[in-house]
Amino acid sequence: AENEPSWETPCTELLVSVSTPGCDGFPSLDSKESYKLSVSKGSMLLSAETVWGALRGLETFSQLVGRDANGTYYINETEIVDFPRFPHRGLLLDTSRHYLPLRAILETLDVMAYNKFNVFHWHIVDDPSFPYESSTFPELSKQGAFNAMTHVYTASDVRTVIEYARLRGIRVIAEFDTPGHTLSWGPGAPGLLTPCYMGKARSGTYGPINPIVNSTYQFVTSLFQEVSTVFPDFFLHLGGDEVDFTCWKSNPEIRAFMTEMGFGEDYKKLESFYIQRLLDIVSSLGKGYIVWQEVFDNDVKLRPDTIVHVWKDNSMQYLKEMANVTRAGYRALLSAPWYLNRISYGQDWIEAYKVEPLSFEGSPEQKALVMGGEACMWGEYVDVTNLTPRLW
Amino acid sequence: RTRGRRPLAARAEPQLFQLQVVIEAGDPGCDRHPHLASSEAYHLTVTEPVAVLKASEVWGALRGLETFSQLVHEDDYGSFLVNESEINDFPRFAHRGVLLDTSRHYLPLKSILTNLDAMAFNKFNVLHWHIVDDQSFPYQSIYFPELSGKGAYSSNLIYTPTDVRLVIEYARLRGIRVIPEFDTPGHTQSWGKGQKHLLTPCYNGGHPTGSFGPVNPVWNTTYDFMTKFFKEISSVFPDEFIHLGGDEVDFSCWKSNPEVKKFMKKQGFGTDYAKLESYYVQNMLDIVSSYNKGQMVWQEVFDHKAQLKPDTVVQVWMANNYAHELSSVTGAGLTAVLSAPWYLDYISYGQDWKKYYSVEPLDFPGSEKQKKLVIGGEACLWGEFVDATNLTPRLWPRASAVGERLWSSSNVTNLQDAYKRLTSHRCRML
Numbered sequence: 001a002e003n004e005p006s007w008e009t010p011c012t013e014l015l016v017s018v019s020t021p022g023c024d025g026f027p028s029l030d031s032k033e034s035y036k037l038s039v040s041k042g043s044m045l046l047s048a049e050t051v052w053g054a055l056r057g058l059e060t061f062s063q064l065v066g067r068d069a070n071g072t073y074y075i076n077e078t079e080i081v082d083f084p085r086f087p088h089r090g091l092l093l094d095t096s097r098h099y100l101p102l103r104a105i106l107e108t109l110d111v112m113a114y115n116k117f118n119v120f121h122w123h124i125v126d127d128p129s130f131p132y133e134s135s136t137f138p139e140l141s142k143q144g145a146f147n148a149m150t151h152v153y154t155a156s157d158v159r160t161v162i163e164y165a166r167l168r169g170i171r172v173i174a175e176f177d178t179p180g181h182t183l184s185w186g187p188g189a190p191g192l193l194t195p196c197y198m199g200k201a202r203s204g205t206y207g208p209i210n211p212i213v214n215s216t217y218q219f220v221t222s223l224f225q226e227v228s229t230v231f232p233d234f235f236l237h238l239g240g241d242e243v244d245f246t247c248w249k250s251n252p253e254i255r256a257f258m259t260e261m262g263f264g265e266d267y268k269k270l271e272s273f274y275i276q277r278l279l280d281i282v283s284s285l286g287k288g289y290i291v292w293q294e295v296f297d298n299d300v301k302l303r304p305d306t307i308v309h310v311w312k313d314n315s316m317q318y319l320k321e322m323a324n325v326t327r328a329g330y331r332a333l334l335s336a337p338w339y340l341n342r343i344s345y346g347q348d349w350i351e352a353y354k355v356e357p358l359s360f361e362g363s364p365e366q367k368a369l370v371m372g373g374e375a376c377m378w379g380e381y382v383d384v385t386n387l388t389p390r391l392w
Numbered sequence: 393r394t395r396g397r398r399p400l401a402a403r404a405e406p407q408l409f410q411l412q413v414v415i416e417a418g419d420p421g422c423d424r425h426p427h428l429a430s431s432e433a434y435h436l437t438v439t440e441p442v443a444v445l446k447a448s449e450v451w452g453a454l455r456g457l458e459t460f461s462q463l464v465h466e467d468d469y470g471s472f473l474v475n476e477s478e479i480n481d482f483p484r485f486a487h488r489g490v491l492l493d494t495s496r497h498y499l500p501l502k503s504i505l506t507n508l509d510a511m512a513f514n515k516f517n518v519l520h521w522h523i524v525d526d527q528s529f530p531y532q533s534i535y536f537p538e539l540s541g542k543g544a545y546s547s548n549l550i551y552t553p554t555d556v557r558l559v560i561e562y563a564r565l566r567g568i569r570v571i572p573e574f575d576t577p578g579h580t581q582s583w584g585k586g587q588k589h590l591l592t593p594c595y596n597g598g599h600p601t602g603s604f605g606p607v608n609p610v611w612n613t614t615y616d617f618m619t620k621f622f623k624e625i626s627s628v629f630p631d632e633f634i635h636l637g638g639d640e641v642d643f644s645c646w647k648s649n650p651e652v653k654k655f656m657k658k659q660g661f662g663t664d665y666a667k668l669e670s671y672y673v674q675n676m677l678d679i680v681s682s683y684n685k686g687q688m689v690w691q692e693v694f695d696h697k698a699q700l701k702p703d704t705v706v707q708v709w710m711a712n713n714y715a716h717e718l719s720s721v722t723g724a725g726l727t728a729v730l731s732a733p734w735y736l737d738y739i740s741y742g743q744d745w746k747k748y749y750s751v752e753p754l755d756f757p758g759s760e761k762q763k764k765l766v767i768g769g770e771a772c773l774w775g776e777f778v779d780a781t782n783l784t785p786r787l788w789p790r791a792s793a794v795g796e797r798l799w800s801s802s803n804v805t806n807l808q809d810a811y812k813r814l815t816s817h818r819c820r821m822l
Binding site for chain 1: 737738739740741742743777781782784785786822
């Protein structure tokens with residue numbers, strides 16, 4: 001046998017010291033996640049300002065522990081002072097393109113914790129299905145889920161996810177994407193979506209949410225009232241991406257409205273009209289919001305504390321977008337180079353790793369507006385059978 | 393949809409009580425191993441009260457049972473239903489394979505067996521077991537225990553003789569042949585760990601560098617070793633064929649070695665190392681032939697003009713202009729197996745199953761006689777980025793597209809129709 005190191009006095013205890021109470025609260029964008037880890041002869045100490053920092057330190061501690069050939073656990077003398085570079089380190093899961101059973105979400109939260117992620121961006125509904133069981137509008141999932149019995153998230157399921165995440169220091173930011181990406185909302189909310197026209201007659205198909213009727217805003221207010229209570233995080237993601245104007249253009253009532261409002265042929269103005277009202281509604285509910293970049297690109301009037309989510313990746317243009325967003329004074333999140341659903345052969349982790357979120361032209365103040373980023377796992381080709389090996 | 397009570401009126405429905413399986417040949421083959429010429433045809437008649445599955449050999453019955461299982465569906469009340477059917481079915485190609493690589497990453501037995509199940513669901517009938525390679529040698533040899541002793545990733549990441557027997561029998565019961573590949577002379581770094589004086593020592597400036605290249609073709613001991621080793625392989629693996637590899641041989645080490653250079657001169661090979669490779673391969677073909685085994689080789693062996701046996705099977709894998717390669721191979725009167733467009737380890741975003749499905753193996757310039765020499769194909773899942781954590785979702789259901797292409801008639805090409813069937817088949821496989 002090789003010379004075995006003589007282990008020092010065995011350490012049997014890791015002392016964890018947290019200076020600010022807060023175990024019963026929720027993590028937030030401002031949470032401090034720094035920690036200090038000290039391992040020396042006979043004493044192991046983990047100290048952090050908040051419990052969230054302690055969680056990060058515990059993960060690090062678990063990674064430092066090794067096991068030798070005899071099965072003895074050991075740890076090197078260590079001095080670590082650690083804190084995150086970015087406060088928003090997120091992962092997006094899409095439970096609309098394919099339903100993900102609770103265990104898949106919980107398993108993902110575990111692995112997120114292993115990797116010190118602290119935001120679960122739940123893209124919960126979209127065109128293909130509406131699995132979120134709403135207490136205010138039960139018909140939404142009843143008509144809109146792939147299967148209203150087996151492919152839904154009950155209020156209890158949602159609570160489970162939120163608490164499971166909280167215990168791991170992970171915020172849950174729900175995304176109810178509108179006005180586009182809402183086809184599944186239609187069956188359970190008649191009158192909500194815009195009826196498309198073929199000439200003078202309805203074609204039978206539907207488009208984005210109808211922005212010109214009051215009932216839309218009543219509906220949206222009620223829904224977001226519920227969502228604001230169900231999801232405790234300060235932020236909601238409101239979507240706002242990829243709004244296809246074709247249906248709006250085909251609808252005579254909408255065209256009349258455009259004229260009435262003096263919007264001309266610029267449907268971006270109509271989109272902005274909807275979004276601005278949505279932002280006001282959500283603000284009045286006491287929530288902050290995150291929106292996809294189109295909302296910024298289309299000149300919607302945003303509140304100064306809006307977070308813009310940069311996702312379009314056509315040949316590295318995203319850096320320019322990051323510069324534009326931050327120059328306009330908004331906080332930014334980066335996802336464009338991290339669409340992990342876009343698989344390719346080989347060690348593609350290298351490209352993801354090489355990304356430098358702040359490598360755009362801008363002042364230090366601008367760069368300080370970058371809150372972090374999110375790896376996205378869109379669900380078009382992903383379900384529980386392949387989620388974990390595709391993501392990790 | 394919820395389960396409800398069956399409406400009373402539905403009492404007088406025809407019922408299927410029995411599926412009778414009849415195997416017609418005098419020797420049904422139940423105790424034998426499947427082979428290239430096995431009959432996999434079957435005739436299935438589903439009618440009340442007894443359905444009949446007739447096949448010449450048990451292998452056809454297996455295929456028919458898979459089909460029957462696909463015909464059975466459930467209604468909203470939980471009853472099992474099957475439509476009246478008359479099916480006469482047989483495979484277009486006799487060699488329909490999946491390649492698994494257990495050297496780049498060890499695959500636990502469970503992975504391999506699960507995969508054999510999936511193969512059976514898709515009527516695949518060949519497991520091409522690329523069992524060893526540069527990175528590791530997990531095959532535990534009886535004659536040469538040091539090969540895995542020193543060459544496996546670790547002592548528990550091996551396939552014992554019992555493991556190998558289990559795989560072969562599990563496959564046999566599903567009508568799947570197991571063709572092992574012991575790839576030489578390249579792809580053999582791991583062999584050198586447990587077998588000294590097998591690989592070519594590389595030289596630099598007149599001195600051995602300490603690193604090794606392909607198997608050394610000039611030493612007699614090489615062929616003594618291979619003779620003994622393949623004697624074992626021939627008895628362990630019952631299939632008529634053994635795959636000898638022969639791909640991607642890097643000549644640079646041979647070129648650096650003084651003994652090899654001397655040998656080249658002696659043989660009059662000049663500076664054409666392809667001739668040396670062929671010399672080696674020919675010896676290997678003779679060795680394996682002497683054990684009454686047929687040989688499969690990768691296309692380079694043919695491309696480099698080795699003298700092959702008339703029944704050597706050439707596996708075409710290089711993607712560039714593979715149709716031309718099929719013409720050449722079959723034009724030379726040799727049998728071919730196609731893999732080039734079916735490297736499933738090359739993942740990409742989106743519905744790539746469509747491009748695998750759209751391959752037409754016989755779409756190459758050649759006579760009818762030549763086209764008959766293409767006996768089938770293999771979907772390859774090389775293991776550089778694959779292990780038990782991701783094998784199943786990476787291979788399936790994409791390989792199903794290849795399975796249908798190899799079994800079904802050449803006019804079954806409609807992608808929309810295939811999509812519908814593929815999506816329900818996938819759910820069945822889950």
